[in-house]
Amino acid sequence: MQTTASSSLPVAQQAASMPVPGPTRPYGRYLYLAVNIAILIFLLAPIAIVVVFALNPTPFIQFPPVGVSLRWFEKFFASRDFMHALWFSLEVAVLTTVSATMLGASAALALARGNLPGTRLIVATMLSPLMLPAILTGLALFQTYVLLDVGRPTWGLVAGHTLVTLPYVVRTTLAVLHNFDTRLEEAAQNLGASPLRTFFEVTLPLIKPGVLAGAIFAFIVSFDQFPVSLFLVSPGNETLPVTLFNYLKFDLDGTIGAASVVSIVLAFVVVIGLDRTVGLRSYVKL
């Protein structure tokens, strides 16, 4: 049987002689660009629709829009209920961020360094609120508060939000601790630094990206939290998502869109604010 010259070459040589698809191929770049644009559209389209709805003067969703109006923003900012809900949501989100960050970062440090028995089980337990439907978490907490006869206090709401945001802080902090070089701490202590000083001047700056990432998640998850809040808000102290839900049962107009735009802008402002004050760029390196 006759064979061709190329088929008689060793496999390695054949592979080496084959053309290698390179990054310079134009269709590959176009495909890459198209996929990225599609993902961006997928992510941003809902926001764009909300903005269009908020600026459209008609009291219902209409496409194409018939004009541009700020009437729904005026209605939103003139509403005492919405304003109260907005500020209350911000307050709860700030308190939740502080508590979840302190507890989550401390827990992550203990888990990473403490040589605790059953570490994996503890980590799984700490992440379990993410597995459970949040509405059940809200209902369970509500029943607990009822049993304790404490009503529906604001601290109870903050505790509920902390419970569901804690896993984010634990996870992101554990991620940076995983690659942490403990010799840096040992060096600081060898040079005479106390454990507390070592923590604040060596450990914390190095794990800051993870802690900050968790804090940002905690703020955003708390600010947008609906299922847990549904059972835990008290009359007169409703969060913005709960107020929006109650509102849309009766009035589905552009005020919902305006409130959503304000929420998006606020979340953006918080992230930018954290960048300016604490340094978000370090998170990007994560």
Added chain:
Amino acid sequence: MMKALGPLSRRRFLTASASLGIGTIAAPYVARADDPTLRITGWGGKWGDIMKAEIGPAFESEFKCKLQIDSAFPYLPKLQASSRSAPIYDVMHTNSNEQWAAAEMGLVEPKIDPKLVPNLADVYPYAISDKIVGVSIFTSAIGLGMRTDKGYNGVTSWKELWDAKYNGVRGGYVIPVNSLGQAFLMMCGTLFGKGQTDLDAAYMALEKLKPIKIVDFTGAMEKMLLSGEVGMCVIHDSGIYRYDGQNQPTDFVSPSEGVLSLEQVLTITPGSKMKELANAYVNYMLRPEVQKRLAETVWYSPANKKVKLDAKYDAKLLTTPEKVSKLIQVDWKWYNERKDEIDQRVNRIFRA
């Protein structure tokens, strides 16, 4: 001269954050007065606005109490989760179907004592009929909503909703979660079968309604009708009349077979520690002047026979015994006992 604020130091930031936190948590306790508190549920929207602005404060002032209105759904699961001896609400305001479910679980008292609520003597019979738990303080009429600019004139019967010309512009509800949808299902049994409880006839009628656009909330249906996405739909009269004076091309049709009632019902919880105040509140909500104010704000038909509405409202709402006689009440007790089975079946119908 105002002192200029310096840069935001870490210490100042922490102090401000701590103050904010303590203030937020402590505020409700600091602000709470010693007045007795009546805990009730209530709607949002215009109902909530007028309750907060006028009706609620007037009650608080007259009865020297604090009215705590929970307008965050869901009411029934919260009441279920709270203790029977110390319920989370003293008075529950919700629709009839939910009230029946609450009554079946013993969470609300099935009837209101007329001796403690004298205004009960003045309500239309439907408001305290055997189809009602507690008392219905208002009702809406569920009928057909239609566009007036699409040539759909002369509609008089429920059955016209099945006309093929409404294919693509017909509107209905997600029956498992919407009272109007549930009431309409019972109406289908009446229209095409032996009565409200003829579920087989109702299911067949629902099959024939397809294609239909279905929504969860009545507010969403209102907007679909306003935008023209829907041309003919099941809706309550308040959902159409509330746009009165805005030149919207929509109208409400009371079908000749009758309109379904969507009752606003008040009940008192058995474990309430504020029974006297709770009865006073129910009586207050049935006062002619309170009924008139609310009816003319939200376009609900008042339950008190003595209420005299302004001509504009009187012409459209159910304010006479003749008009009220058109109301068809749903047997919610019967419906709730079969709700799971009905939910499964209608989900299959509309999923297909």
